[in-house]
């Protein structure tokens with residue numbers, strides 16, 4: 001459930017991300033408003049779903065939330081403090097506290113590294129622990145995401161797609177984040193394993209009191225995991241509220257259209 005009596009871990013205030021489109025001219029550029037004035041927050045212990053069709057700005061919003069993209073305008077607050085690109089201490093803490101799970105674990109994981117090395121890597125980068133404690137952490141992470149200890153010795157291509165996404169989730173957990181941003185985390189997986197990965201994310205959120213931002217084009221999938229839902233349309237959040245309310249009593253015409261559209265690909 002949302003813990004709205006506490007401060008949000010991440011907060012966006014009137015965030016805009018504008019791009020210059022390839023079409024247009026030097027003097028009359030066409031501007032793409034990928035994100036166009038978004039207010040957003042996520043607290044520990046809640047999953048906020050962001051849903052909308054392809055091109056509505058979900059991935060751009062995700063890249064702002066994880067610090068990969070600077071907004072054109074607006075502010076991002078991290079534990080109430082503004083995240084400034086050049087403030088090294090805030091960025092370092094931000095890097096530990098906010099992590100990301102991408103759509104396709106096959107491209108997100110280094111294919112030449114063993115799973116143990118993949119999981120040790122963020123600990124080494126952040127100078128956490130020594131060799132012994134890092135190996136112990138790898139064991140803990142593998143069991144947290146339901147992988148056998150033997151997975152440590154192999155490379156990503158030697159495990160299944162669902163297991164690879166579990167490795168990506170384990171890596172996202174390595175530094176003990178308070179928020180995970182999951183951008184279409186089940187879309188590249190076989191239908192048969194999607195529900196397992198969604199259940200894992202929900203269980204981890206509960207056990208570790210994580211804040212989770214769950215992004216998908218599939219409103220049924222978003223409904224399955226989210227406490228709160230934000231519906232995006234052309235760079236804006238057009239409807240926001242508790243999942244049951246948005247799902248059962250949508251007020252926005254676009255939300256109603258999304259709900260009436262194609263059946264879920266989740267099949268749970």
Ligand SMILES: Nc1ncnc2c1ncn2[C@@H]1O[C@H](COP(=O)(O)OP(=O)(O)OP(=O)(O)O)[C@@H](O)[C@H]1O
Nearest residue numbers: 019020021032034053054055056057058059060061
């Ligand atoms: N670097 C860029 N330059 C120009 N336009 C961009 C750039 N990045 C994104 N866009 C445009 O911004 C809009 C939002 O893109 P974004 O990828 O965030 O949407 P999305 O909802 O995540 O879609 P998808 O699920 O297909 O990735 C799209 O119209 C896209 O073409």
